[in-house]
Amino acid sequence: MNREQKSTAIAEIADEIRESEAIVAVDYRGISVPQAAELRTKLRDADASFRIVKNTLTERAADEAGAEDLKVHLEGPTALAFVRGDIAVAAKALSSFQKEHDLLTFKGGLMGTQVIGADEINALSKLPSRQVLFGQLVGLIASPISGLARSLNALPGGLAIALSGVVEKKQAGDIPAGADPAPAAEAAPAVDAPAENTDPDAEAPVPAVSTDAPAEGAEPDEVTQADASADAPETTTEADQE
Numbered sequence: 001m002n003r004e005q006k007s008t009a010i011a012e013i014a015d016e017i018r019e020s021e022a023i024v025a026v027d028y029r030g031i032s033v034p035q036a037a038e039l040r041t042k043l044r045d046a047d048a049s050f051r052i053v054k055n056t057l058t059e060r061a062a063d064e065a066g067a068e069d070l071k072v073h074l075e076g077p078t079a080l081a082f083v084r085g086d087i088a089v090a091a092k093a094l095s096s097f098q099k100e101h102d103l104l105t106f107k108g109g110l111m112g113t114q115v116i117g118a119d120e121i122n123a124l125s126k127l128p129s130r131q132v133l134f135g136q137l138v139g140l141i142a143s144p145i146s147g148l149a150r151s152l153n154a155l156p157g158g159l160a161i162a163l164s165g166v167v168e169k170k171q172a173g174d175i176p177a178g179a180d181p182a183p184a185a186e187a188a189p190a191v192d193a194p195a196e197n198t199d200p201d202a203e204a205p206v207p208a209v210s211t212d213a214p215a216e217g218a219e220p221d222e223v224t225q226a227d228a229s230a231d232a233p234e235t236t237t238e239a240d241q242e
Contacts, residue, residue, distance in 0.1 A: 006057060013053060013061035013080075017070070022083040024094060024121055025073035025107040028052055035101060042093040047085030053078060069115045073107045080109075087111060088127040095125035 001009070017023065031039075040050045055074040062070045083090040098104045106118035116124075 009054075009057050010061045010064065013051075013058055014065040016049070016051070016080075016082045017061060017065040017067050020082040020084055022087040022090070022109065022111040022116075023067075023070060024081040024083065024091065024109040025070070026079050026081065026094065027077055027105040027107060028079035028103075029077050031079075031101075031103050035103065039093075039097050039104075042097060043081060043090060046083065046089035046093055048081050048083040048090040048093075050079060050081050053080055067110060069113070070110055072115070073109060075107075078107065079104075088124050091121050091125035091127075095122065 028036075036050065036052070043050050055078055058074055058078070058080070059071050062068055062074075081090060081094060094104060094106070098106075106121045108115065108117045109121065110116065111120075
């Protein structure tokens with residue numbers, strides 16, 4: 001591989017590192033070309049690719065892509081699975097191929113910017129896919145709403161059953177017909193009204209008339225002066241005496 005080919009390989013690996021959501025490093029010793037093709041087909045369903053790389057070129061590509069943590073897994077024969085889709089589906093495909101052919105030892109990898117080990121890749125391979133997890137989450141969120149809807153739908157039926165029970169009790173005589181379901185409220189105490197005069201010979205009471213009120217149509221000053229003149233004693237002048 002000349003210098004130009006090496007530069008092209010480094011650029012390609014760096015681009016794949018940048019575009020990947022996760023990267024899984026495996027020891028590929030013992031894998032045949034047909035087996036590698038079979039694995040690539042399985043990984044395609046997880047939107048992942050499988051590439052056997054040279055460690056020296058991959059180290060330079062990791063530096064170029066800002067994924068220096070990947071270099072700790074670049075020891076011995078190494079192949080990389082570049083995962084652009086669901087990491088759980090890709091890990092499941094790798095684990096299934098590993099058990100079927102007794103090949104591919106997990107070394108570790110990256111999930112985002114986080115370094116993961118072989119045990120974590122095995123744990124990821126046992127998880128449900130992202131779509132299944134989303135479905136479970138939606139079902140978990142929707143279950144209280146479904147329970148509320150069922151309760152609301154049951155309310156009219158429960159009310160009908162309760163009313164039917166009341167009718168049956170009335171027909172059986174347990175509840176008197178026409179009886180109020182609740183005790184009647186106590187009547188308010190009546191206010192004693194004054195007794196009417198029933199004696200025909202009794203004289204009707206004369207309403208009291210105030211003597212201080214001025215006569216109707218008279219001015220207040222005139223009434224006062226008239227009263228004063230009526231009440232004052234007569235006086236005679238010297239001319240009248242003669």
